[in-house]
Amino acid sequence: MEAYIYDAVRSVRGKGNKKGALYGVTPTELSRQVLVALKERNQLDTSKVEDVIFGCVAQVKDQGVNIAKSAAQESNYGDHLCGVTLNRFCGSGLEAMNQAAAYVKSGFSNLMVAGGVESMSRVPMGSDGGGFLMDPLQAIPRNLVPQGISADLIATKYGFSRNDTDLYAVESQKRASEAEADKRFKSRIPITDINGIDILATDENIRPSTTLEGISKLQPSFAMMGSMGGFDAVAIDKYPEIEELDHVHHAANSSSIVDGAGATLIGNKEIGKAIGLTPRFRVRAAAVEGTDPTIMLTGPVPASVKALKQAGMSINDIDLFEVNEAFSAIPMYFMDKLGVDHSIVNVNGGAIAMGHPLGATGCMIAGTLMDELERRDLNTGLITLCIGGGMGIATIIERV
């Protein structure tokens, strides 16, 4: 059986801090609004939707106690609707889609909602604790370091300079601004208050005014952590050929911290016919792959290679790519390693410009890619994200 994506919506993204527009909106409410939008856009017979799989990373406080079920309840799809929340860190939103596709392909489910949410303003990154960096017997023997150190390690090892990474960031902002001006973000919804008043109607974080000169003055974000926290030395123990880490990443060439949610509708062919929906894309392949946890963020390459092999495709068969811009060095490494031209990667900008609401991003960039493939009348797309702990996830989609 095949799994089809019938639709994808995503919320606007607000700055993920105490000044951000969406700070006052609970993550359950963000989730509810994308579920409602999905229902309204498709005049969906919600009685046919069986489950909601949502990715969410920091599952405490507002995001605790299975937020997918909270969202399912709030959406008024009906009491029959179940919900399950998963955490594959930054790959969570895409993982939710892959799991839904797997349910559908196996025949266990006919129609599901898959998506993700993260309110980084209300539930800051790291709120959920964990042993990776804190339990000495986990962290020390494996030379585990914070992600920013890993990103700088990739840049150092593969020779991406501060200027290279800054140029990449400027381009991301430029592409996002153009896409915004061109009104290409068709599947994006505003977030509204209880009165129906818009709280935020466009992505809050895009900065059309970004210049290379402007961001070249920013201080590196992870240099202090690297020296005071000892993590440069920890990384160098694993990669001793490096004399000194080049701390190239900073606030403007790394993904922005934002709030947001996204949801997709995934089902088999028959259910579409039954409720009068036309599938937009087929899920062609999905894969995850682990890497060395110190360098941590190189996973998109092996995960994509694995997905391509599963699909029986070559890298040249992909028309457009979404490679999550967790840090500039991540898509740069991906393009270098797999020989992909920048002109077909993140064509409408990415997380550097628009932000990376951890649990939601995978599903959001899948939606961006779907819209763009249709706009350009192209067929195949690959979505991939680097993931904490040393993982990568990739999904290949194909127009129906």
Add this chain to the structure above:
Amino acid sequence: MENIKNDLFEFEVGTDGIGVLSINQINNPTNLFSTEFITAYIQLAQDAIADKNIKGVIITSARSMFMPGADLRELQNMGNNPKEQFETTMQMHQALRAIETAGKPFVAAINGTAMGGGLELCLTCHHRIVLNNVKIKLGFPEAKVGLLPAGGGNSKAPYLLGIQNALMYLLQGKEVRPAQALKDGLVDDLAESQEELIEKSKAWILANSNPVQPWDNKKYRVPGGDVWSANGVQTLVGAAGNLGKMAHGNYPAQNYIMKVIHDGLPMTIDRALEIEARYFTKLLASKEAKNMIRTGFMELQKAKKGIARPKTEPKYEIKKLGILGAGMMGAGIAYVSAKAGMNVVLKDVTQEGAEKGKAYSKAILDKAISKKRSTPEKAEALLSRIEATTDPAAMKDCDLVIEAVFEDPKLKAIVTAETEAVLGKDKIYASNTSTIPITELAKASSRPDNFIGIHFFSPVEKMPLVEIIVGEKTEAKAIAAAVDYTVAIGKIPIVVNDSRGFYTSRCFGTFVSEGSFMVEEGVPAAMVENVSKAEGMAVGPLAVIDEVTLTLGLHVYESDPTLNKPAFQERSYKMQKDLVENHDRKGKKWGAGFYDYPKGMPKKLWPGLAEKYNSNVDYLDKETVGKRILHRQAIEAFKCLEEGVLNSVVDGDLGSVLGWGFPIFTGGVLSYIDFVGIQTFVAECDDFTKRFGERFTVPDKLRAMSEAGKSIHEY
């Protein structure tokens, strides 16, 4: 309850109903935390608790130290049956916890140094008062011997100190004086005299009839926040990073100390102690702890006391010491000797040079005064013992003369003759050469039986080792004198036999040459440096060559008259000669060696190396790089043992750890062979011989030991 007096302590109950326990382990040089002691103590405490007439107990010491630690002689033989060890440790905890929670006040009246187990005994008391004497030290030194504080200290310290400060105390074995201990919360009060100490202890007992420990008090908050507070998370993440940076994962004790806090602090104290006991059990059986206790404590203590001196010789007293040459080494020797109370004559060719040498001591003392580690009076007294001179006749009344002039046999011969002309016939003459054979230098002496090598390390005031070199004709009296001198200045002597480079310089040379060879072969220079440090060497080999200077390396080689020098020496010579002559890379002093030394900036590896030697990350894996660095040194040390340069495995271990920073967790350069596994070591060296050269050839005797499945300590 009756008064008690035994080999371990005295216990007397006063008319006020307060029992005073004075620890006095008459069969030990000092009070020690041992199974025998703690068993007796627990019995006594239980009896005191059961006795309704006793209101409380004061624990104090009848010795100058309260209890400076555990009995390592006992510990080093424990732990071989982990299950039994764990259960024994838990039984002790249960008994000590019953005492803590019985509701009867116990006060530690700390009237001397309390470290490790001694301090942990104090933590089982409800109140700690310490005599305000700067000679008293408190701390948890267990990590220094590869262990964790297993008498409850690991679990309890964070309650008193907060996580961050507890980590400082526990991971680094930080020692504090009473005032600091009070400030940090490790103790509750200070007393200015022994009388006040007991008075305050009694008063506290009378005022606190039902005390509760912080870790039993539900309302108590850990200073700075618990493990999962924002501060706790940040502290532990940073601590893990910095621990990785400092220890490179080589020291399990530090990792476990942090683990006990991470896992245990959020738990009830009784269950936390169980975590502590499990990791302690693991450490006690670890190679690292056994190595650190043996080399870093037992053998070091013996050496420090002068075990190396010939037993039959009478003690050789040094009232006046002569030093020839007031350069960096001579000046350092002058300082450490004057500090030990000797009168020193410091001679140089010019008065200016001699005064400059004396000024070295003044600079050290000024710094000590500014850090309140000395006083102007003490400094003045020390300086007054150093006489700067140019007159060879000033050596006349010296008991020992140490020559520390430039490494030139001709120059050394001249000063030897000049000095012996005035020096008493029965006095000892020593050379501080680091490479030239003593037998050769002694040829210039009219009394080679009194001629010996005393090899200091730089900087003298900081480096603990002294390598004493016995020449062909050197007699026992000179050896005794050299050892007695070394012990007197508080340093650690090893006695070795003559050879070019002796023991330390020779093995150390293989460390740096092997590092440079790998660069020559195409291993990235950063990889050589970083892997060496990750393996536990204090400094990278290339940085060391730069410090010593490449030109000195050339000089040493060129002035060595030995025919048929080993191939590796020639290779190293050619490589350094090429760098000096064709690339003008002479060393740090000139701002250019393996590193560039830009002014006011950290040094950076010379980019020309990568180009010149076609550096390639994939040429050699980092495991092999690390093994080449360490195996090579061990092979050379074994040769020294076989050739009789070294008298024992222990000397080899101590010399490597104290002399050139070989990692202590391995036990030292020869114990390292056991650490790797003798058979693995031999097999890997055989492989390296094929791949990298003859210098890895396994000596026959080592191969035989490996085949017989022997430990290196059975040599």
